[in-house]
Amino acid sequence: MLRPFDLLLKLVKKGAEADIYLTSWNGHNSILKIRKKKDYRVNSLDTRIRTLRTIREAKMISETKSFGITTPLVYFVDEKECKMYLQFVRGKLVRDMPVKQIVKICKDIGKIVGILHKNGVMHGDLTTSNFILTMQGLVILDFGLSQKTDKVDDYAIDLRLFKEVLNSAHAQIVDESWASFIRGYKKILGSLLTDKVINQVLVIEKRGRYANVI
Numbered sequence: 783m784l785r786p787f788d789l790l791l792k793l794v795k796k797g798a799e800a801d802i803y804l805t806s807w808n809g810h811n812s813i814l815k816i817r818k819k820k821d822y823r824v825n826s827l828d829t830r831i832r833t834l835r836t837i838r839e840a841k842m843i844s845e846t847k848s849f850g851i852t853t854p855l856v857y858f859v860d861e862k863e864c865k866m867y868l869q870f871v872r873g874k875l876v877r878d879m880p881v882k883q884i885v886k887i888c889k890d891i892g893k894i895v896g897i898l899h900k901n902g903v904m905h906g907d908l909t910t911s912n913f914i915l916t917m918q919g920l921v922i923l924d925f926g927l928s929q930k931t932d933k934v935d936d937y938a939i940d941l942r943l944f945k946e947v948l949n950s951a952h953a954q955i956v957d958e959s960w961a962s963f964i965r966g967y968k969k970i971l972g973s974l975l976t977d978k979v980i981n982q983v984l985v986i987e988k989r990g991r992y993a994n995v996i
């Protein structure tokens with residue numbers, strides 16, 4: 783159910799998983815993220831998944847702040863309705879930035895991802911649409927698929943996804959952006975662990991190719 787006030791809201795994005803609205807919360811510009819019911823899922827399971835992701839996202843957005851990275855403030859969470867109000871982050875989505883800037887910013891993305899991994903958190907959906915560049919620096923969004931983990935394989939899955947996104951959404955700069963990302967990542971995690979994670983990325987890539995052949 784929407785509050786009467788929500789009638790003033792403006793749809794920003796209709797996603798596969800959630801709808802995003804621009805609205806206001808106690809006088810602040812706010813993003814309302816609502817996880818929609820999926821008709822193809824059994825009702826009880828669907829509710830469980832949406833509730834879990836909403837709670838997990840709100841928790842992780844707040845917890846990861848203590849690592850020293852910037853995420854939006856969580857204003858309010860309604861777990862029953864699977865919706866939450868977040869601080870509206872004013873800035874430019876990295877996905878939409880000029881390619882030269884994306885290459886540069888990938889180093890900062892690498893640092894943020896390095897900080898998450900160093901603290902045992904995998905993001906789960908690393909795309910250039912989940913980073914906003916503001917006057918104060920880079921902000922990371924969208925923790926609905928994040929997880930606490932200390933497995934190198936999980937960190938490699940994060941990196942592999944990001945590399946794939948660069949490959950598909952920013953193909954002309956994939957090599958430079960990937961190198962820039964790794965430079966930032968290595969600054970945080972050091973050479974030893976970074977090499978371990980990159981090796982695992984190669985293993986995953988090989989696995990993928992093999993799976994394609996069969």
Ligand SMILES: Nc1ncnc2c1ncn2[C@@H]1O[C@H](COP(=O)(O)OP(=O)(O)O)[C@@H](O)[C@H]1O
Pocket residue numbers: 794795797798799800802813815854868869870871872875911912923924926
């Ligand atoms: N707090 C926010 N401030 C500004 N824009 C946001 C915020 N949260 C989400 N958005 C915008 O909405 C888009 C989708 O939000 P996101 O949380 O990534 O949901 P999805 O799970 O659908 O990817 C983002 O790429 C961004 O453009």
Ligand SMILES: [Mg+2]
Pocket residue numbers: 907911912924
């Ligand atoms: Mg997203």
